[in-house]
Amino acid sequence: MEPQRFRVTRADLVRYAGASGDFNPIHWNDRFAREVGLPGVIAHGMLTMALVGRAVTHWAGAPDAVVEYGVRFTRPVVVPDDDDGTVIEVSAVVKEVTGEGLTRLDITATCGGEKILAQARAVVRKS
Amino acid sequence: MPVTRGRVAGTMYFRRMPLDPSFVGRSYPPTAPYLVGREKIREFAAAIGALDAAHHDPEAARAAGYPDVVAPPTFPIVVTMAASRQIVEDPALGIDYSRVVHGDQRFSYTRPVVAGDELVCVNTVDEITTRGGHDFVTTRTEVRTAGGEPVVTAWSRLVVRGEG
Numbered sequence: 491m492e493p494q495r496f497r498v499t500r501a502d503l504v505r506y507a508g509a510s511g512d513f514n515p516i517h518w519n520d521r522f523a524r525e526v527g528l529p530g531v532i533a534h535g536m537l538t539m540a541l542v543g544r545a546v547t548h549w550a551g552a553p554d555a556v557v558e559y560g561v562r563f564t565r566p567v568v569v570p571d572d573d574d575g576t577v578i579e580v581s582a583v584v585k586e587v588t589g590e591g592l593t594r595l596d597i598t599a600t601c602g603g604e605k606i607l608a609q610a611r612a613v614v615r616k617s
Numbered sequence: 618m619p620v621t622r623g624r625v626a627g628t629m630y631f632r633r634m635p636l637d638p639s640f641v642g643r644s645y646p647p648t649a650p651y652l653v654g655r656e657k658i659r660e661f662a663a664a665i666g667a668l669d670a671a672h673h674d675p676e677a678a679r680a681a682g683y684p685d686v687v688a689p690p691t692f693p694i695v696v697t698m699a700a701s702r703q704i705v706e707d708p709a710l711g712i713d714y715s716r717v718v719h720g721d722q723r724f725s726y727t728r729p730v731v732a733g734d735e736l737v738c739v740n741t742v743d744e745i746t747t748r749g750g751h752d753f754v755t756t757r758t759e760v761r762t763a764g765g766e767p768v769v770t771a772w773s774r775l776v777v778r779g780e781g
Contacts, residue, residue: 496666509657509664510695526715535719536694540665543690553671553678553687553729560723560772609721 491549491582491595496541498533498567499575506537520571532566538578538606542599545580550593550614557592558613561599565606576601582612591615635747636754636777640710645703648738650763651696655732658688665689678731685732692730694722697758697771700738704756705775710742712754712777720753721774727767735763743772750779 503517512534515522523531539561547556569575579600586594597610655675662672670677671687678686705712730736737760744755758771 502664505664509661511699536691536698536722537665539722540667540689540691544665544667547667547690548669553669553681553683553689554726556690556724556726558723558725559690560721562721562774563719 491545493579493581494545496545496578496580497575498537498541498569498578499573500531500569500571502575503531503533503537503569506534506540510534510536512536528566529568531569531571533569533576533578535561535563538563538567538599541578542580542597542607542610543612546582546595546597546612546614549582549616551617552615555614555616556612557615558611560612561597561610562608563606564608565601565604567601567606578606634711636710636712636745636752638745640742641745642742644739644741645707648700648703648740650735650737651699653688653696653730653732653734653736655686657695658686658692658730658732661692661695662689665691675732683729683731688730688732690724690726690729693724693736693760693769693771696730696736696760697738697773700758701740701756701773703740704742704754712752712775716778718776718778719773720776721755721772723772725770727769730768734768736760736768737763744774752777752779 507513517534520530582595582597584593585596593614593616595612599607659673667689671681675685705714739759741757743757746753755774760769761767
């Protein structure tokens with residue numbers, strides 16, 4: 491899978507909060523985020539997982555291609571309060587193609603050169 | 618939140634008790650059905666920039682063999698996160714939600730969620746461990762249609778951060 495870049499701004503966090511129903515203030519309120527020891531507002535882990543899932547789904551070629559998908563969130567993605575936001579970079583390598591036609595992917599996601607996910611894996615039925 | 622209470626040199630202190638591992642294996646009653654709306658799928662897909670026609674256009678979805686617009690793979694979190702509040706807010710278990718961080722997330726799909734699905738969740742506590750002063754709770758949410766057809770299973774590992 492070709493590496494892909496996803497820009498994430500505060501507006502994206504607001505949109506994701508509304509669409510997902512996750513209104514945890516660490517994703518929109520700097521004051522609250524700092525009170526709980528974060529450097530500032532951070533992206534929803536599930537937004538990162540969704541962006542990676544979008545990249546994998548698109549690569550696999552069908553909306554129902556993903557059979558298994560899991561990640562560990564290892565580092566928060568801080569999203570500054572400006573027009574540029576931050577950038578998440580996603581890449582994946584094929585680890586195995588099984589006899590049943592399933593493809594196992596090992597996924598890497600970084601932000602500012604630091605890994606933000608561990609054990610990020612998907613099993614897809616590539617069309 | 619279960620706490621022990623004591624007094625050291627005149628100062629009251631509270632120490633959080635580890636979560637009770639006897640909750641492992643406990644299942645909760647099925648949730649009320651969640652009716653998946655076409656506009657909700659479109660809204661979610663737009664929020665993550667998933668612009669493929671199958672997520673937005675019912676005709677394109679039907680042409681590709683689906684009954685209606687197809688949800689992106691992480692869409693089930695909309696349903697499962699709300700459903701798993703049964704566990705997170707169970708006063709008998711006593712998770713302090715203000716200290717919860719999402720550790721891991723995994724999905725295993727039987728088929729994608731499509732608009733029109735009525736989804737019922739059954740939550741189970743899969744694992745509770747305590748390490749380094751933090752509690753780790755893995756919840757498993759089995760998502761089926763109201764008719765009992767399996768759709769997706771979601772596992773969430775929550776980290777309940779210890780104090781300090």
